[in-house]
Amino acid sequence: QVQLVESGGGSVQAGGSLRLSCAVSRYTYNSNCMGWFRQAPGKEREGVAVIYRGGGPTYYADSVKGRFTISQDSAKNIVYLQMNSLKPEDTAMYYCGARGLSFGGVCPVEGFGYWGQGTQVTVSS
16 A cells, blocks of 8 residues: 655745655555646646656656656655746646556556645646
């Protein structure tokens, strides 16, 4: 069982920055892939960024490329999402997710089975 706890959300003005943190209870084969997702009111949850615990290429949604950075501190079991140049359209509940590697040995954006409780990010214009 993997438990995830997010923190770091809040309210900022457009152009500001926030750093979200996701504390991972323990790393298992079910948490080799870690990701940040968001869901705005009336919209489906979308993948924002995904990282493989062992390193390598990361995934970013087109809407956040160049502004958001996903990283991890393996010693502390924490995954971060640094969000810069925030826009009002980034307003959403942000969730941390975990899953195992796919059969192809990659971290897809779909199929995440473990979730945190979410942290709210509100960006005002």
